Amino acid sequence: MRKILFCVVFVLACCVVHAQHAGQYKIAGKIAGMESGRVVMKQKTMEGYNELGTSDIKKGHFEFKGETSEIQSVQLFFDNQRGSLILFLEPGKIQVAVKRDSIYYGKVTGTPTNELWGYFNGEERRLEKVEMECAQAYQKSFETKDREKVRAATKAFTDATKARKVFRKDFLNHSEHKYVAACFYRTSLMQKLQYVELDSLVRSYAGMENNNDVRLISQRRDLMRGVAVGAKIPEINLPDIDGKSFNLSTLKGKWVLLDFWASWCAPCRREGKHVFELYKEYQSKGFEVLGVSIDQNPDAWKKAIKEDQTTWKHVLDQKSEVAKTFGVSSVPRVFLIDPEGIIVAVNLYGQELSDKLRIIFDDL
Template identity: 30%
Template sequence: MIFDRIKIGVICSLLLCGCNRFAREGEFTLMVTMSETDPRNKLYLFYKGENDCARVDSAVYEEGKFMLKGRVAYPQRAVMRVMWGDQRLPEAFEDGVDYTNDAIFVFLEKGEIRVAANKTLRGAVVSGTPSNNDFQVYTDSIRFYRDWLDDYRERFGKAYRDRDGEALDSLNKENIVVKKKKFEVEKKYFDCHPGSLVSLDWLVRSYNIAREKSTILPLFESLSEQVKNSIPGRKYKELLCTTLSVEPGNLAPDFTAEDVMGKNVMLSSFRGQYVLLDFWASWCGPCRRENVNVLRVYERFKEKGFAVVGYSLDSSEKSWQNAVKQDSLPWVQLSGLGVVCVDVAKLYGVSAIPSNFLIDPEGKILAVDLRGEELEKALEQVLESREW
């Protein structure tokens, strides 16, 4: 579905209105029945407690079930995992958890939450409260993806071990097709469940606010007033209104960062030139390979008003500077290793690298994530006919 562009300032003003909400806090009871499990196992629940601090609760297996009680300040998606009692706890759980045997997601909210499982948590049925009933419908809708993923991982592992480039290429293409199908199914769920917190949760997880703000705003507005004015809804509203958009046509957010000599450099100091703001790191193989392309394009257009500003996500100054020398990168190199006033990667919604932004002489973003020939063709269009 294609949405008309919406005036972001007006929408943000509207989003902050309204006071209706789901319950501010709620006591929950989580009951997990399992047909069979090691008696040494414990159930661990990972969620956000007071002041959104990470919290972990646990329960032991008794009489065929785990029972755990707690309180949450607002409804939220949490991770539940069954582990041996003496097993070391992981620091975090996120993407992919719902496709493992020993961990699933569950919604914590006021009421009794029931989970029915067999020998593992995989395929467990969640019910008992409105959001968990909704979440089970969502989970069932994408079950095809989980089942496909098992076979895909096995085939991918074999192709990788055999160094079968043709098979790997075919599998990557298949992955794109199936993930697209999964997204379409999830979007259909979202459209059909505007009054569900599960839909809000999917929206939050599926879009990059900085890069897709104009798409997110109408989607958020399509949710029910109750969902939008819930505590999670209001938190997301505030994030929408405070996050700058880095979509083509908008001004590139300005920032100041230190170069390899420790000197402060402002992005806006490059006004008057076409600038490629390039996010990379020494440990990123695809970034290092793309450096070759960027260098070639830079040498071709540097005398015609084209500049590159590299921004490293390295945590080691030595590794960063060694990579700059090894790749013979002649342009300005910045990083967040010095005194950081702003998280530039977060400001630009960068969640994976390599990533770049082509910025025009007025400071507006022309394009995002141009690679190789795409970058060269874009610069040909704007620079070859430019008069100097």
């Protein structure tokens, strides 16, 4: 009951302050284990980061002051330290406490949105830990060969997974959590969402167009529109394994699986074995695969092709320029293209891909 009352009061307090988006902010920070150096405040863009300001670290302390007209997420980068710390610029005094070598896990308090962000991430980590412990217990239960223990461990794992998903969904969908939710979607989920999902998300943030996280989600949505299901596939012109230029359009008239991958990507290599079996089965019926590698090392790319014995056409996107055009930020990523060059499916793997190809080619 106390926890419920606390959450109600907490949310009500946030409602009052969220109406006051404009004003002065002051960031008072302390970093343990770092007596001097520099802190840089940056904001993410589609091209990289914009630098908003710097602060010298003196005896472990640093400070930023300014004015904001809209609640905005920013990141603090510390000299020679890995990672960064996310916080929100909003009116009021913001306290930052970080430790050298663990910047990402720093604590930000003092203003409503920063408190919400800290609460959300704390609960996410706690629930993920519970889920992981239940998963480990589930694995160990099989060693006992006791059906009751396996059943109980299975239920505990299922309940833990559900609890984490329910918490995330309820929190992100709360009307007073929009700034935190936008930041989380931008930093953790945006790259995994397809055009339709991104479009729906952008629409839910009507009135927040000046928020940088929403702006980035909108830009990602616009990029993904061009490679969404139903869109005509953009042309690709890249060097093949012999260094000769190859155009995707030369495969028009066939069903094509456009496969973005890399030699260092274990899931890519595993899925490649499955695709190879499908390729052998359906190539004679008009199925082709075009592998687009984002490897920076051409030798590693060629070695992987030789080891995996994938006999379809391969091209190298060494600077990931084509990958960016297709919104590919991680691999594997595949696009299924019909004979007219229209995208009919995205990210089909394993049995889903097998089922889709069977439906296509059984009708031919």
